[in-house]
Amino acid sequence: MTIDFTIPDEVAEQQDRIRRFIAEQVIPLEERVIGRSVDDALTAELRRRGRASGVWAPQLSAELGGGGFDLLSSSILLEEAGYSLLGPLALNCAAPDEGNLHLLDTVATPEQRTRFLEPLARGDVRSCFAMTEPPPGAGSDPSALRTQARPDGNEWVINGEKWLITGADGAGFAIVMARTGEHATMFLVDADNPGMVVGEHAHTIDASMPGGHCRVTFTECRVSVDDVLGEVHQGFRYAQVRLAPARLTHCMRWLGAARRAHDIAVRHAVRREAFGSRLADLGMAQQLIADNEIDLHASRLLLWQACWAIVQGSRGGQESSLAKVAISEAVNRVVDRAVQLAGGMGTSEETILGRIYADVRAFRIYDGASEVHRMSLAKRVARRATA
């Protein structure tokens, strides 16, 4: 055991397979989403290709049909998937399904595995994770949760309102977080439950999430006690079970997208002439390029180290917080520089750059805003210093 940065052969081979798959089978489909959202037909086509190419769900266990790679190896493979914004859909490692798969795999009952986990693992349905609430409900501060569930015989009855629920429109089921007294509990709610209504989409600037970001209302929504996910009152703990790795898989995918943006911009810069020189040879362009290299490289190392810590058995809260804030800000910088380098067409979807720019902004906000992670990091440091 020693410090080592060698990518194991089997991971490198799968990385190569995914790289070719993305280049040959996914990127050619990107023109279908220029100026448009991802529709169900495209999602289905992407998943058909993914399943047929030996690249399906690297992060999922083999028994569920996935690649069976651990979080650290997945960090390499999901970065590769993220090289196209459509890649994670094709590999069934996109948010929010990927986080839900992980959570279900960890805490679902055998019956819940059959009803919810397995169809999701096969890519037959999509899912959503209904936690965020409109003000004054739970944003980054989970203690503000206002959606309530009360027991009623063999059932629980949920009332409340969620918003910005990614993928809700068209999802087969939702994992719903609700307050149960002093605690919180998670529930599995089928899409056809009449007590759950998916409302209007927020018009956010990102456009690559099938099912949008929706308002979801629960009105006397009744679910069986068998639809409690894991144990009653353990909702906050499960949210952490889901969040620490989910944060990191976001980092993986966005790192791939940022690398894509950089590559596009560099290709532009070596071809374009300006002021009697190749753009790539102008000092300010070189600075943009070099800073992108630095940000991408440092982000990858932070990601690997955080995944390694979790795989080693650390709860990984600090590492994943640190990696999330650093990487989300770095990828935003990388994409912004790529846009700048590409000039006139840098903000257009035709070059993909504009799409990545629009899609990546919210990553500094969701799964813990930068400010929240910084606060939490600083508190740990202060605690250590006073210990």
Place this chain on the structure above:
Amino acid sequence: MTIDFTIPDEVAEQQDRIRRFIAEQVIPLEERVIGRSVDDALTAELRRRGRASGVWAPQLSAELGGGGFDLLSSSILLEEAGYSLLGPLALNCAAPDEGNLHLLDTVATPEQRTRFLEPLARGDVRSCFAMTEPPPGAGSDPSALRTQARPDGNEWVINGEKWLITGADGAGFAIVMARTGEHATMFLVDADNPGMVVGEHAHTIDASMPGGHCRVTFTECRVSVDDVLGEVHQGFRYAQVRLAPARLTHCMRWLGAARRAHDIAVRHAVRREAFGSRLADLGMAQQLIADNEIDLHASRLLLWQACWAIVQGSRGGQESSLAKVAISEAVNRVVDRAVQLAGGMGTSEETILGRIYADVRAFRIYDGASEVHRMSLAKRVARRATA
């Protein structure tokens, strides 16, 4: 004559009139563009309201029906107009018409004034400015211009391709820049000229420009010698005539938009509770707020000073370069911080923030990318130091 920051009474009064107009008559119409582009009906309604409210075209001479304010006073009034992304349309001070109005007012012949300038000043038509070309043509480097015009008897014949031409779709006419030998010349081309074809729109992330950003093709496009704008071979000079103030009116409008974003975010921050405190009272939020105040204040002063220099008779190249690069970057930072402060809904059009975020990015690229202005600034400094 001394250093003074007093806004003259008549400007302050007009500023107040515009502020109320925007608040009462424009902002309520914004919901019509959530998730949508601006259409002609909305533009017409906005302009009807603008003409009826005594706020029309502050920057335009009184004889053309405008407010007759100079560039410095206009900087205050157009900032106010920019407080809504729809405001400049309503006041007929939006790009690219505003720059075209200025250019036409400076160099058009009496006959051209009647045919092109007056309808544009009344807001009866829109226009576009066809200079930018696809690679390897003219991006930020005007010497790379490839569209050509050749004389043929009483006519000029234009051939070439432009792209990212803002507002081309639906414009009544175009001002077209074409190479004439060693020089460049500007031409006025009617929308119904069969030699000019407006092609596909680029899918850029901004959405508030009526007429989009289009490819425009010129194939044996014939115009009369009377349609030369100003003098033959003076195109590059006229481009500067247009650009120095046009850059600054962009700064004015975007400064208003950035202030709007800041105000929205601050209103959010004083209402939202997080971690047992008002969001606005948390240190990291205070930092975002304070940095926005600083950026907005400094931007306004840079803008005023650059306008003042031009009004004083300086050609204003250095001041407008410096103001453009500083303000375009500052307003991007301000809007980015506002998005961050607003959290979950910060990237949505419902809060307007997402729309401003998407719309403002390209401002660091067009009318001279930041890098081009920095290069030009540094060259002046080096020249001064070697003199």
Place this chain on the structure above:
Amino acid sequence: MTIDFTIPDEVAEQQDRIRRFIAEQVIPLEERVIGRSVDDALTAELRRRGRASGVWAPQLSAELGGGGFDLLSSSILLEEAGYSLLGPLALNCAAPDEGNLHLLDTVATPEQRTRFLEPLARGDVRSCFAMTEPPPGAGSDPSALRTQARPDGNEWVINGEKWLITGADGAGFAIVMARTGEHATMFLVDADNPGMVVGEHAHTIDASMPGGHCRVTFTECRVSVDDVLGEVHQGFRYAQVRLAPARLTHCMRWLGAARRAHDIAVRHAVRREAFGSRLADLGMAQQLIADNEIDLHASRLLLWQACWAIVQGSRGGQESSLAKVAISEAVNRVVDRAVQLAGGMGTSEETILGRIYADVRAFRIYDGASEVHRMSLAKRVARRATA
């Protein structure tokens, strides 16, 4: 009354006189402080030259022998003085004397004017301002003041400890801030008062302040009731009287020093060859140069506007807070870029750059740390938004 950036003729003339004085009579003396502090002999020589050259104390009233310029005009003249780190000493507009002169001129009794203000105005003595205390006393938070003064017959008796008191060693007198019950009071204490002992100097990285930054101890230090500065219990108010303009005069002087650093670096860049090109023609060097131009220009405008607001009768708290935080950070950036541009010798005192770099760092901390000003700015914004 309108927005105007014209420097009045009489100010421009005095600016020119100071510029020549600094270039011809002050900069040649700088070699005497390379690797050394400023000693009393040098201070005396500088002041002799200053008094003889018609440039003495621009900010001071004519009746006290100064130039009689208001704060706004002074902003131009003190920037010019600051072009050499020795300039403000030569012109008697250096901290802390300049702030003490202002405070005394505002609140001193006729007898105090004769004993303290007049010798200080003539430059016969130096002074210090004893407010800051070691933890847990008053740093940026004045409410933590622990030095006490109690009345005793016709006297006050001061006990407490101050530190980082700039210029204390060798000062003719101190203005001392002490708690008097719920309030604070300022006292004038002669250097020969046996109850006041000037202790060791802090080894800070700056080196241009005569008299260093000292610990000062008050042990049963008795002063007459006539030595109360202004009124009893008005200490906090007077601290503001002193601070708002003192902050801005710091900005003026440091802006001059930053401009000097920039000029030195640019002269280096136009002479030095690197990689087959003049350093000044390399893109990354151009970026450093352009960013310095932007920072210097914006800083000057922020400074002028804040001074104007105070001259107009605003208490100027917001403007001076904003200007202080923005300018202190901008000048630090400018100097840092200049050091980088100058390369190998950039951190040496021989080029003056190293000296300015070391001297300017603390400016982001004293007279209100950046964080304190940001907090105060954000609070005003939040108050406005809730009003």
Place this chain on the structure above:
Amino acid sequence: MTIDFTIPDEVAEQQDRIRRFIAEQVIPLEERVIGRSVDDALTAELRRRGRASGVWAPQLSAELGGGGFDLLSSSILLEEAGYSLLGPLALNCAAPDEGNLHLLDTVATPEQRTRFLEPLARGDVRSCFAMTEPPPGAGSDPSALRTQARPDGNEWVINGEKWLITGADGAGFAIVMARTGEHATMFLVDADNPGMVVGEHAHTIDASMPGGHCRVTFTECRVSVDDVLGEVHQGFRYAQVRLAPARLTHCMRWLGAARRAHDIAVRHAVRREAFGSRLADLGMAQQLIADNEIDLHASRLLLWQACWAIVQGSRGGQESSLAKVAISEAVNRVVDRAVQLAGGMGTSEETILGRIYADVRAFRIYDGASEVHRMSLAKRVARRATA
């Protein structure tokens, strides 16, 4: 072989030994350099302690009396040494000796090993590396080398001028880089060679380097052909042999110093009260603390990866360039934030912070300025993109 971040036991044990050594035997000596340079007596005492404590020269081979750790393990141990600015002296892993030891160990003849390498390894003498020249000689651009060596029988005769030669004053010998025709050659020159004169020290703001940064003049300086280091004409290659790891050992030591600065600032922040709260609990302070954690953690990973690449046999140019620019800028940011957090005393040597702040600035310039490394990084990227 897989990605792993485990510090091997024997490295962790040595790290712990060094940590205790620094805390118990080095830090207590720091008060001897407050406001003073390091003198020879202190250096001798530090080295006596280092040799006696089993921590001597981790990076040096066992046969030379060192710890025999490879570059990757050394990165952990030299970071620990750097926790005090005096630590690397005590462990004989300070610049420039450490780089010279490495170079000599790689290319010296047996006789040179006895005369130069072994005394240096024992810490009996100091050495210097004479490459940098005053303008228009070699700064960051080695092709500008102007010092010449000509063969003359059994000797070489060196003429030229160097400056900013760290440690020259008091060094036992110098490694001198000189032009030999189209190439460059390195020579070993004894301090008592009458042709080599150590001149004045530059007054740089750093103060922890024994022997200063000196001008060194070579006038008909004769050395034997046996004093050619390695082979004739291989000077540029050897400079790379020395530089790639030397750059990284700088990163190691400065990373330790930056961590020290951070720790000092955090200890201050958890003790100091401000505005009714512990400083460490204020949001803006938390931001400074969290950003430092991120920068330190990312720097360490970049450093480890670059060292690993070199140990694996990569020439490591790209990795060490990238790590150098990223880490040198990160440690400067960390120290700057620590100074800010510490407030009033942050710029003083008493808190060590001021000393670290002054000492670390030049690290963004020497061993390749940030701009040079960025240019080189961007060129590699562009080459890859055109391949």
